Amino acid sequence: MLKPLRRALAALSALTVLTAPALAAPRQQGDVLIRHATIVDVEKARTVPDQAIVTRGGAIVAVGPDKAIARDWAAPRTLEAAHRFVIPGLWDMHVHFGGGPDLIAENKALLPLYVAHGITTIRDCAGDLPYDVLAWRDEIARGSLFGPNLLTSGPKIEGLKPIWKGTLEAGSKADVDAALARLQGLKVDFVKITDSTLDPQLFLYAVARAKALGLRSSGHIPMALTVRQAVDAGLSSIEHLDYARHPGSPDEAAIAADFAAGRINRAEANRRLATSFDHATAMAAYRRFAADGLAVTPTLNGSRIIAHLDDEDHSHDAYLAYIGPKLRKTYDWRIERAAKATPAEIAARHADIERVGAILPMLVEAGVPIMAGTDAGFLNSFNYPGIGLHDELDLFVAKGLTPAQALTAATRAGPAWFGKLDRYGAIAPGKVADIVLLTANPLTDIHATRAIDTVILRGRVHDRAALDAMLAEARAKVAAWNAETAQ
Numbered sequence: 001m002l003k004p005l006r007r008a009l010a011a012l013s014a015l016t017v018l019t020a021p022a023l024a025a026p027r028q029q030g031d032v033l034i035r036h037a038t039i040v041d042v043e044k045a046r047t048v049p050d051q052a053i054v055t056r057g058g059a060i061v062a063v064g065p066d067k068a069i070a071r072d073w074a075a076p077r078t079l080e081a082a083h084r085f086v087i088p089g090l091w092d093m094h095v096h097f098g099g100g101p102d103l104i105a106e107n108k109a110l111l112p113l114y115v116a117h118g119i120t121t122i123r124d125c126a127g128d129l130p131y132d133v134l135a136w137r138d139e140i141a142r143g144s145l146f147g148p149n150l151l152t153s154g155p156k157i158e159g160l161k162p163i164w165k166g167t168l169e170a171g172s173k174a175d176v177d178a179a180l181a182r183l184q185g186l187k188v189d190f191v192k193i194t195d196s197t198l199d200p201q202l203f204l205y206a207v208a209r210a211k212a213l214g215l216r217s218s219g220h221i222p223m224a225l226t227v228r229q230a231v232d233a234g235l236s237s238i239e240h241l242d243y244a245r246h247p248g249s250p251d252e253a254a255i256a257a258d259f260a261a262g263r264i265n266r267a268e269a270n271r272r273l274a275t276s277f278d279h280a281t282a283m284a285a286y287r288r289f290a291a292d293g294l295a296v297t298p299t300l301n302g303s304r305i306i307a308h309l310d311d312e313d314h315s316h317d318a319y320l321a322y323i324g325p326k327l328r329k330t331y332d333w334r335i336e337r338a339a340k341a342t343p344a345e346i347a348a349r350h351a352d353i354e355r356v357g358a359i360l361p362m363l364v365e366a367g368v369p370i371m372a373g374t375d376a377g378f379l380n381s382f383n384y385p386g387i388g389l390h391d392e393l394d395l396f397v398a399k400g401l402t403p404a405q406a407l408t409a410a411t412r413a414g415p416a417w418f419g420k421l422d423r424y425g426a427i428a429p430g431k432v433a434d435i436v437l438l439t440a441n442p443l444t445d446i447h448a449t450r451a452i453d454t455v456i457l458r459g460r461v462h463d464r465a466a467l468d469a470m471l472a473e474a475r476a477k478v479a480a481w482n483a484e485t486a487q
């Protein structure tokens with residue numbers, strides 16, 4: 001009677017022996033295991049509770065329910081997220097470095113500020129230190145310089161003798177071709193074109209040639225052109241929200257023609273564009289933007305700061321402690337210009353920035369990708385690297401975007417524009433391990449993006465203490481420069 005049972009037991013133990021090694025399979029190795037995380041799925045605007053994330057070699061290699069991941073994976077470093085909120089690293093899609101060769105050290109000192117504020121990628125939109133910035137980009141990628149991933153336009157294309165320094169000057173199609181060949185040689189990440197002296201037709205030629213060469217382009221659209229002309233030529237993004245106002249005017253083409261013929265100046269052109277703005281015209285234009293895949297970087301907070309230089313006192317801003325004395329000196333340009341404005345001009349500026357801001361929710365409604373960018377750097381007074389992006393996101397929500405839409409602008413729109421969504425923009429296997437842990441839920445309150453507990457940059461963990469040390473070091477550098485200047 002017992003024999004079959006014994007035989008069955010023996011068979012069972014044999015089976016156990018056979019399957020035991022499989023059950024006890026060595027766990028897969030990662031570098032960092034993040035436990036009990038609440039992942040913010042930005043794309044679907046929802047949170048996924050009790051997840052674990054594994055990073056290895058600078059990439060995310062596993063994400064899933066905490067228990068299952070903890071069973072299958074081991075790592076020398078475990079991070080207890082304690083149900084904190086995990087978002088992809090933030091992208092600031094419009095920053096600048098510059099002010100001249102004397103300011104290289106002060107500009108370079110801004111890099112850690114971005115990381116300390118959860119910004120893991122920045123898009124440099126040209127300045128007058130383009131070759132330094134290109135070198136930093138490569139050093140950061142190699143790991144020999146600490147900073148966020150840096151994508152840069154390199155030197156911008158301009159006309160002859162432009163007001164902007166550090167440019168490739170173009171007075172002919174041949175010049176444009178040579179400039180683009182040079183930019184290709186520099187392996188720039190995109191092309192920036194500004195128009196202080198660039199001929200409008202050469203602007204269109206540059207945009208079209210850049211596109212033909214497979215380069216994305218962005219810039220300041222000449223007033224003598226309609227925005228549609230620039231988009232049709234192949235412009236990839238509009239920088240600064242006020243340019244997006246132009247196609248909202250049924251008179252845009254006539255205003256552009258009057259400006260081109262010298263019949264009106266820029267101020268008059270802007271006044272006419274503003275007063276003739278029409279909601280239906282704008283929405284039709286914005287739906288075409290969306291269909292064309294054109295993105296807009298509003299840099300709204302930067303414009304707001306400039307519009308209010310007269311009635312907002314920045315002299316006690318805590319963030320001045322992060323701005324070197326020479327960079328701070330570059331702020332004077334706009335401050336002095338603002339001081340010369342008449343009361344009527346000031347009132348007009350205040351009213352105008354509100355009208356420009358009202359365009360933002362219309363673009364979103366039309367489906368135009370919005371990219372969060374600050375315009376922080378030299379010249380742009382009190383527009384602070386790092387914290388400025390959080391101010392921009394606050395403003396997006398104040399203007400009517402949902403927190404999820406604002407977060408999309410700062411985590412997914414940038415990678416989408418660069419064609420890098422396969423590597424960025426979500427917490428998922430295969431993505432770069434650029435991760436920010438927040439102590440509050442950014443989908444319910446956008447202010448939560450400031451509540452940074454930990455920043456993981458290309459797999460390297462920087463906890464709150466490390467981020468505070470980064471900030472303290474940045475302040476100490478500036479304090480030392482300030483002391484030197486005072487002597």
Ligand SMILES: [Zn+2]
Nearest residue numbers: 094096125375
């Ligand atoms: Zn800019």
